[in-house]
Amino acid sequence: MSPVLDPLARVAELGGPVVLLLIAVAVLTLAVILYKLWQFQAAGVGRHRALRDAVAAWDRGDRTEARRALDGSRSYLAPVVELALSAPADPDAATRLTAEAETRFARLETGLRFLDSVAQLAPLVGLFGTVLGMIEAFQSLQEAGAQVDPSILAGGIWVALLTTAVGLAVAMPTALVLSWFEGRMDAERVIAERAIATIRTPLGGAPRERLAAEPVHA
Numbered sequence: 001m002s003p004v005l006d007p008l009a010r011v012a013e014l015g016g017p018v019v020l021l022l023i024a025v026a027v028l029t030l031a032v033i034l035y036k037l038w039q040f041q042a043a044g045v046g047r048h049r050a051l052r053d054a055v056a057a058w059d060r061g062d063r064t065e066a067r068r069a070l071d072g073s074r075s076y077l078a079p080v081v082e083l084a085l086s087a088p089a090d091p092d093a094a095t096r097l098t099a100e101a102e103t104r105f106a107r108l109e110t111g112l113r114f115l116d117s118v119a120q121l122a123p124l125v126g127l128f129g130t131v132l133g134m135i136e137a138f139q140s141l142q143e144a145g146a147q148v149d150p151s152i153l154a155g156g157i158w159v160a161l162l163t164t165a166v167g168l169a170v171a172m173p174t175a176l177v178l179s180w181f182e183g184r185m186d187a188e189r190v191i192a193e194r195a196i197a198t199i200r201t202p203l204g205g206a207p208r209e210r211l212a213a214e215p216v217h218a
Contacts, residue, residue, distance in 0.1 A: 127163075
């Protein structure tokens, strides 16, 4: 572990407590990202082929095929679609379906606010460390008096700028990953809204009210 820890210890020694804080935030951020990737994989985010087949079958009036396709779906949205298939055709049912979908989206979006905070605050924390370092550098320059050595100022400045560099190094990949997560969730919402709308107002087959009242045949 020394090849990894030694450079980190050196950076922390140069940058001070601000860099230590940013390193700790970076480790926590990485843990959150890995957890979100696992959560998305386990929930089947983006894997809705069987769900689409079920909605398409319902849209053309094939209820048996719709139920069969839905039974084979492992999507986290399958319970919402199942509820939509049996829900009555009234505005209250539509509200309930939307709420059910949003409940599942909220679970998947847990932790994204933290990533957003890191992406926004990490550069500011780094800049704060730079300001503190610049203050220390100019204090050292003042204490030198007439015996001014440019290396004192130059050394203090590059050490101070190190905290800004670390803050940006934490923020930029976090912002990129957050953008990807948010893009995935936007796509998931479109899929859910389209599925609910298609089930409640199918283009083919019997009207929604009559289909809801008919028995389901295996």
